[in-house]
Amino acid sequence: MSLAHSSADREAAAAVDPSDLISFDSLLSTEELALRDRVRTFVREEIKPNIAKWYEEARFPIEIVPKLAKLGLLGMHLKGYGCAGGTAVEYGLAAAELEAGDSGIRTLVSVQGSLAMSAIAKHGSDEQKQEWLPRMAAGEAIGCFGLTEPTAGSDPSAMTTFASRDGADWVLNGAKRWIGLANVAQVAVIWAQTDEGVRGFVVPTGTPGFTATPIEPKLSMRASVQCEISLENVRLPDDAVLPNASGLKGPFSCLNEARYGIAWGTMGAARDAFEDALAYSKERLQFGRPLAGYQLTQQKLVNMALEINKGFLLALHLGRLKDAGKLQPHQISVGKLNNCREAIEICREARTILGGNGITLAYSPLRHANNLESVRTYEGTDEVHTLILGQKLTGVGAFR
Numbered sequence: 001m002s003l004a005h006s007s008a009d010r011e012a013a014a015a016v017d018p019s020d021l022i023s024f025d026s027l028l029s030t031e032e033l034a035l036r037d038r039v040r041t042f043v044r045e046e047i048k049p050n051i052a053k054w055y056e057e058a059r060f061p062i063e064i065v066p067k068l069a070k071l072g073l074l075g076m077h078l079k080g081y082g083c084a085g086g087t088a089v090e091y092g093l094a095a096a097e098l099e100a101g102d103s104g105i106r107t108l109v110s111v112q113g114s115l116a117m118s119a120i121a122k123h124g125s126d127e128q129k130q131e132w133l134p135r136m137a138a139g140e141a142i143g144c145f146g147l148t149e150p151t152a153g154s155d156p157s158a159m160t161t162f163a164s165r166d167g168a169d170w171v172l173n174g175a176k177r178w179i180g181l182a183n184v185a186q187v188a189v190i191w192a193q194t195d196e197g198v199r200g201f202v203v204p205t206g207t208p209g210f211t212a213t214p215i216e217p218k219l220s221m222r223a224s225v226q227c228e229i230s231l232e233n234v235r236l237p238d239d240a241v242l243p244n245a246s247g248l249k250g251p252f253s254c255l256n257e258a259r260y261g262i263a264w265g266t267m268g269a270a271r272d273a274f275e276d277a278l279a280y281s282k283e284r285l286q287f288g289r290p291l292a293g294y295q296l297t298q299q300k301l302v303n304m305a306l307e308i309n310k311g312f313l314l315a316l317h318l319g320r321l322k323d324a325g326k327l328q329p330h331q332i333s334v335g336k337l338n339n340c341r342e343a344i345e346i347c348r349e350a351r352t353i354l355g356g357n358g359i360t361l362a363y364s365p366l367r368h369a370n371n372l373e374s375v376r377t378y379e380g381t382d383e384v385h386t387l388i389l390g391q392k393l394t395g396v397g398a399f400r
């Protein structure tokens with residue numbers, strides 16, 4: 001049965017990009033659109049045909065790393081050292097396309113570029129940058145970022161990993177948890193308490209005493225890998241410390257980068273779930289008519305489209321502020337909190353349109369929703385970002 005009853009209906013439906021009701025694309029430059037389309041093509045050709053299998057097998061597809069490097073997506077917002085030197089908006093557009101494939105794929109690029117490479121680029125010595133950044137940009141070395149601990153998640157100031165001095169060396173002891181890519185990484189940026197406050201350390205993962213063990217089984221981020229790290233008398237030379245980071249603002253400045261990317265990425269997942277549900281609603285007959293012809297279905301689809309359009313506008317606004325050097329941390333919390341929250345609702349609502357088929361891996365919404373449980377938890381939970389904004393609004397901190 002045709003849904004568009006007249007040729008005018010059909011032409012109107014054909015003219016609309018369902019994910020862009022407001023001409024969002026007109027806000028992007030030719031270069032930005034070209035970059036977005038390159039990443040979209042990569043995701044369509046390399047990720048979408050395989051993601052259900054990777055997810056089912058809980059397999060991190062490490063073979064895509066060189067392809068991501070070739071696209072210039074590893075540390076793409078960094079300048080020099082073989083990095084692409086892209087803008088914040090370009091990075092955001094890429095994050096959205098990658099997460100339309102799967103949050104685990106966007107997480108790979110985030111952990112490598114926004115966390116591990118950013119930490120070295122922002123806080124490292126020239127030697128540390130020369131040693132690691134070109135290889136990381138080329139995908140020849142993978143990095144991870146060890147901040148969270150088994151008993152210090154939302155409150156990193158409670159970390160117990162300690163780096164003590166032994167002659168000219170540093171010796172690290174402790175544990176980290178939920179560390180993306182740690183078991184495949186060649187280098188880990190490890191944050192630890194010291195006698196002089198929190199410092200960061202560049203730790204080659206082959207150093208004796210460093211062990212990374214994947215956390216499994218997981219119900220979320222199954223095409224990605226998160227690990228427990230054990231640090232037992234990990235001995236490092238004096239120059240392993242990041243010279244330009246002292247205190248928690250060191251790691252927090254890297255979290256800003258990753259949280260910014262999440263504001264974009266989550267909308268990519270939401271868009272993909274919405275498009276799956278929209279396509280299904282036009283095909284699937286119920287009570288003799290396509291689902292799309294029912295008012296309740298249309299309301300669901302419209303509500304999803306509104307939030308996707310608003311979420312992308314918010315992400316773009318934050319990106320333009322970032323490129324102008326004006327983005328403030330609490331504004332990143334607006335994007336991270338809002339877009340995670342809306343994306344997970346959109347994916348769950350999309351699943352309802354798919355009915356029972358929505359619980360299979362043949363469709364994306366529930367996979368995205370499951371992934372977004374992790375995304376709303378890492379890089380600052382919904383609760384942490386709510387309290388960051390609550391503090392900004394009221395002037396009163398309510399964390400402790």
Ligand code: TGC
Pocket residue numbers: 107111145147148153154155156157178179180181226247248249250252253255256329378379380381384388399
């Ligand atoms: P507070 O006293 O507020 O701040 C300590 C110092 O840090 C500065 N600061 C920031 N600097 C830059 N950007 C930000 N967003 C910053 N937020 C704070 C602050 O100015 C201060 O500097 P200074 O010079 O005065 O020392 O610290 P607090 O402990 O009271 O903070 C509270 C809270 C809750 C906001 C903070 O602890 C927080 O953001 N918690 C969430 C932690 C989090 O996001 N963890 C995620 C870890 S990474 C991860 O999950 C891995 S996921 C990817 C993967 O590996 O797969």
